[in-house]
Amino acid sequence: MNIAILSGKGGTGKTTVSTNLALALGANYIDCDVEEPNGFLFLKPKVNKEEAVMVEYPIIDLDKCTGCGACVQACQFNALAKVKDDIMVFEKLCHGCGACGISCKYDAITYNKRQTGKIEKGKLRDINCSRGILNISEPMAVPVIRELLSGLSQGVNLIDCPPGTSCNVVNSLKYANGAILVTEPSEFGLHDLKMAVELVKMYNIPFGIVINKDDRKDNIVKKYCDKENIELIGTIPYDKETAVLYSKGEILYDDLSHKKVFDKISERVKEVLSWI
Incomplete structure (x- = not known):
């Protein structure tokens, strides 16, 4: 099962969801945001293999x-x-x-x-972690993304896609059997979320939405999901403690209160994406 995690724009918390959900699901983590791969900053796997692209x-x-x-x-x-x-x-x-x-x-x-770049592979606890890194000044990320995804491991793989809806995202998404779209409850978040939804629909795969920085209100994203009959997989509360842990580069899943949040999301992922 390959699950793409994407967002219509940067800064919504896509990598936060990807890294912590990988631990909650015991899934392999693949960072395809090769122009700015930051998932390893949080997971901190022990890199044991490097390949040139x-x-x-x-x-x-x-x-x-x-x-x-x-x-x-x-x-x-x-x-x-x-x-x-x-x-x-x-x-x-x-x-x-x-x-x-x-x-x-x-x-x-x-x-x-x-x-044009390189691929790094390592291990954290019981999950495989890999990321692509595009060389500075290189204009094309697709060759690195393609090489990174050409040999996915068996089991569950979480593909941390690049932000937006560019060809880099398209080349990541085409390997997926399901998708999770991460957004925030703002006008900008909703605007770009709609573009990401249209992109995912083209692949005819199951998907759902996770709201980061949730205000615990009946916000515009929740109303949009209800109106369009889109599954809301879960929410991550807008909380100061979350920001503090994030600023320190710590894994939210290792904090008890956040572990409950991501465990709940992981259960919903299995339901929404028809994962047996």
């Missing part, structure tokens, strides 16, 4: 290249450009699709590999 990019053989520009026309990602009689390569824009090599009639294109 490599991607291909084209090399132009100047002795064979005629400057015809066929490769430039074939590239849909603007990774190649014709400047007078030369072909320029913008390797960080290359998606490694191989279209340029297929289009070249003169066999002037070969491929090399470069590192």
